Amino acid sequence: MAKKLYDTPKLDQLESGPWPSFVTGLKRLAETKPMIAGVLGQLEHSYTDRKGYWKGGTVGIFGYGGGIIPRFTELKDEHGEPKFPEAQEFHTMRFIPPAGMHYSTQTLRDLCDIWEKHGSGLIALHGQTGDIMLQGITADGVQACFDELNEYGFDLGGAGPAVRTGMSCVGAARCEHSCCNEQKIHRMLINNFLDDIHRPSLPYKFKFKVSGCANDCMNAIERSDFAVIGTWRDAIQVDQHEVHAFVARKGRQYTIDNVITRCPSGALSLTDDDQLEIDNSACVRCMHCINVMTKALAPGQDRGVAILVGGKRTLRIGDLFGTVVVPFMPLRTHEDYERLLETAQEVVDFFAENALEHERVGEMIERIGLPDFLEAVGLEVDPNMIREPRSISYVRMDDWDEQAEKWRERQRQRAAEHDVS
């Protein structure tokens, strides 16, 4: 059906080898999709010149301000005409997948069919931010494509200075380490900010990611502005019988070298009769021992989440990890979830009003300081927020007594709560 297939000697070299080849896939599509034939032609040029040939522009759908990444070719001939006119436009539509990226084959098949109808047939599963990326459509096609997929149940993801599509790990759906209902948190947060996703008007992008434990399979601490990480407050659950079995199977030496001495807080010891002793007040909930002895150990039962704010990659001041702003938030009751939502709302609102243009929330905190940020969003300071206290004496502490009293008051409250419960 495609008018012509261009020669792609360089790209052809990417068809050999054991890994699935995207080139083979593109060629398959090019048979029926001229746009992809053009894209292959242009890509071959890139491989030859070592240059990119796309530029941005503006393409959207009615009612939304973002979610589509427009691409127009810049590869022109001497007359200023596109060298590959079929690939003059090659826009990407970002759609939000089900939390955890689970699919019934029926849905995937329907998605393929609808996309094949309106677009190129090229789908990236998934973008680094977690979107279904439907890659290759003309500006003319986007509205109809969106309408059909939107009716089907899909919504557009974020782009530009907006809240972005979120991500959550497989977690409770299949992972024994999960300390929270990742997909519920994920959907609650994202679906609360749909306006900020669809109508970009923040100072810059804002990402949510949810990992069910400190293994952080979603890279949330670095790659999101607001990371929710499952954790627990009470003692690690130990099945000493299984500890025994582990040591019997793997050996004492192995257990000591791979579990005991690898605990970052020196919280573990193995007794002479192969019982595991854990100093839970020292344990930093790093997950290592639980990872290695997953049958014998499990996170405690008083579970909840920690919130870290401010992760991002390189631009402007270099990569940042998010930092702890809430060390523990239980997520049991409806009110608990409401509190999580309120916290997110406070953070996004404060970011919206106080960040400079193109400044991420982490950079803003860097600029104004964590204490002021915490106060602004109504969170209490806690030693869990720091690696260590200040070493530099450059600080004004006129109000020391008042601040100290705040802490004491909270301690009294906490003690009172304990007395009641």
Added chain:
Amino acid sequence: MAKKLYDTPKLDQLESGPWPSFVTGLKRLAETKPMIAGVLGQLEHSYTDRKGYWKGGTVGIFGYGGGIIPRFTELKDEHGEPKFPEAQEFHTMRFIPPAGMHYSTQTLRDLCDIWEKHGSGLIALHGQTGDIMLQGITADGVQACFDELNEYGFDLGGAGPAVRTGMSCVGAARCEHSCCNEQKIHRMLINNFLDDIHRPSLPYKFKFKVSGCANDCMNAIERSDFAVIGTWRDAIQVDQHEVHAFVARKGRQYTIDNVITRCPSGALSLTDDDQLEIDNSACVRCMHCINVMTKALAPGQDRGVAILVGGKRTLRIGDLFGTVVVPFMPLRTHEDYERLLETAQEVVDFFAENALEHERVGEMIERIGLPDFLEAVGLEVDPNMIREPRSISYVRMDDWDEQAEKWRERQRQRAAEHDVS
């Protein structure tokens, strides 16, 4: 002899208690030294008002620009007259002690006698920079006092924007950990810069300190601009017989908990027959195991020093530790010592010419970057100079190939040297 002793009810409270009392000493002096009587009177005022009452000024001796810390009273009555006229002047003379602060009693007695003649009789042994501080003399008295002590063999130390008095640990004189001749290094360095000590004309102060090993009993890494620390390159010397004896005496558990697991580089293991195995390529020469098992272990035999530049305390940008600029310099031959001196000279010269006013060398390095500093003073880069390589991609590496070739060339040279030796 003193005209009068003032009432000092607050200070008197510092005469009780088990620790030797400076007040008792001052009172003893006040009997014969009116200046000290006045100082006690003024100090009592400070204890009452919680305010200091000294101000600086200019006092010097012929030929030198520094070494004396002048103090004039600011505690005046309603007519602007000193409240304690005996203490109108209370200057300190900083004298350089023998390296390691060793004294024959004869010298100390002579020092006391000369000082009692010219000054107040108050001596601080020693100042934090290591000076003998003769505290309490009038401007009229300093020249004669200096002349007599200088004839005796003492010289003034540094003050102001100058090279300062140095310090070296007891080291080789009495300590089995010593990896170098601390006092020789100390005297060579300091006595090379006497002009810079006596005629302050650097951008700011510059301190040398020498510790014979990584225990750094002189706090050299933080408290000096140029720290010389003894270390070694080959294997730790082990007397397995003594290891055995140690384990027999202290127990295996104790040995494991206090030696093996406390090694910061995981370089130690205890075999089943109580031999100590050391992975010397992992060992970071921290001294811990040698400290604990001093009879069984000793630093290797290929000894020398590391040089760290840039330590200082708080002003301007907060405390800085020095950082490694020479990971290892053997100090065997005369030429080796010459190299050390040259390195110090290069650093001081570059500092003198390039630091801003009131900028320490550490702050200057912070400002210009370590690589440029190293190049300027003619030192080669080495991975021992960093905790880890850069994480931030903001760097221009046009000359990568050239820089890589430098390293390769050095590796070839080193290999060639090894072949010869």
Added chain:
Amino acid sequence: MAEAATPTQPRRPIESGTPDPFPHLHPTLRRNFGQWQYHDRPRPGVLHHVAHSGEEVWTVRAGTQRQMDVYTIRSLCDIADQYADGYMRFTIRSNVEITVAEAHKVEPLIGALQQAGFPVGGTGPSVTMISHTQGWLHCDIPATDASGVVKSLMDELHEEFIQERMPNRVHITTSCCQINCGGQGDIAINIQHTKPPKIQHDQVANVCERPSVVARCPVAAIRPAVVDGKPSLEVDERKCVACGACFPPCPPMQINDPEHSKLAIWVGGNHSNARGVPSFHKMVVAGLPNNPPRWPEVAEHVKKILYAYRDHARDYERVGEWIERIGWVRFFELTDLPFTRHHIEHWHGSRAKLNASAHLRF
């Protein structure tokens, strides 16, 4: 999913956001949601999870090319339909995971995936799929490709994907410009420009909002200027760190260069909190040529580092932990890579990266 709405022109979007995953979960996963007890890996590429209820599932993980044509996706659907009740998921690294509730289906499922060209692996201490970005295929600012780099490297590392013979999992990332949409990596391959942007002065006025371009530069190297009578921008080339941050907001600031946009390799990035805290990757090699279609110099260096890691690290040590233990002196020795002034960081707060101690290795 949502009910079909009567079409109107213009239609208002249904702001449905993130779909509920429950309808998409394999029934055994649905039933045991939040009730998993432990897992093990019977073989590379297979995760075996056991629920407190006693129910078990086997998940087979397989690599994909991420940038998939609909035919590829449908072939995955066919396999999932035939062996796994019609469900699958994708991992954050674009691997596909197909779950079955019966042990005997595992081998046939593996066979079908391999047959269809999807390598089975990527679990446990293996080299899993490389995090994938856009590159020349779609991005407007790339200096290299992403799909081709990933394909080339995964071809080279295929054996390490299908086997579990690393000390711990290895997460490789790539980024096709210095913005770095890929994450931190145990090994990261990133573009590193080496020359300041070449400015197409005649286009600046039309395309760029000058103040916001000026504001983007991390070293304040850009200032407004008038060139040939037109408002343009000027770069202080001695200050410029060639980061390319000015390029996205102002395409006439051409930073990409076939020759001078090089590749650098970084190691020791780690997002997880297991044992140590998360850590950023650190640069170890730069100046590698941007050499399509197969970037052999990159593969060569990556393998040198990877195999030094495999041969010398202890179990559970990630790349960064391994180097932290043996020290950087030894890392450069073992990998035979040059150490240069460029390895020494010089950026705000970079003093924390200098060795401010007498801890030394020889």
Added chain:
Amino acid sequence: MAEAATPTQPRRPIESGTPDPFPHLHPTLRRNFGQWQYHDRPRPGVLHHVAHSGEEVWTVRAGTQRQMDVYTIRSLCDIADQYADGYMRFTIRSNVEITVAEAHKVEPLIGALQQAGFPVGGTGPSVTMISHTQGWLHCDIPATDASGVVKSLMDELHEEFIQERMPNRVHITTSCCQINCGGQGDIAINIQHTKPPKIQHDQVANVCERPSVVARCPVAAIRPAVVDGKPSLEVDERKCVACGACFPPCPPMQINDPEHSKLAIWVGGNHSNARGVPSFHKMVVAGLPNNPPRWPEVAEHVKKILYAYRDHARDYERVGEWIERIGWVRFFELTDLPFTRHHIEHWHGSRAKLNASAHLRF
């Protein structure tokens, strides 16, 4: 030492620099210079060193008041003459060390020192003498005293000086202004101003070089101003961090205040490289009153921290290492100290001090 020169007027100094210590070394030390094999501590306050030659020395360490009158020094000389061949040395912490080459002299020497009022101790895992600065006795910029603070604290900690019952050595430092001539300390007691300087405007013009004062301020809070027609300086009080850096170059910038210059306690500073790398101390309490002559509030807090350390640390853990192991959450619990916003650093590069991980303690 040097030969006496014929006096001339003006006399040229002999720039002799640092004297050779050899003439001042006890002969046994001189003979075994660089040849020591090991040492042990037969009792608190006594170091027993053995040389490869087999020769042995016993060194008795005793505390002094540092600021000594000549009579005190002479009494030390008397003791050294009687028991130790006429030699002694001083440590970096102003302890005196007297060395004997015969075991039987140790006890009498100890007796004589104690008799003369010098506490014997300060070795091994004890609290040794506090590093001493000038304070009101001599400095021109102090907000508190040094000699009195040290005397008061050492009185309180006397038992810990003469015994060795800490997990490791404890080095306490004090500083009488924010310049901090004292070093980093396991426990450090430092002045912390809480109000901007009060400027005596009429004196600025006479005394201060205004540009250099402006340059000293770490937060650029000072600007030149004309007050009452005279050139003076002005402080932006919201920016000012009350560091006092402007005061030494410009005494009319009165930073010291009887009420508002407070004391703060810092913990975990460590200069040595044993085990961990050197570390800076960290602030734990502030707002303590500057309360001569005995500063009881300071002593109370120091002891609270010290005894928490003694009771909970493992052998060889310095204060900072102990806290690193148990975590700051627990430190504040054990010491019952309040945690406030002021504990969170906000200075260049301070992000490294935030918890950028999911490592949490409850």
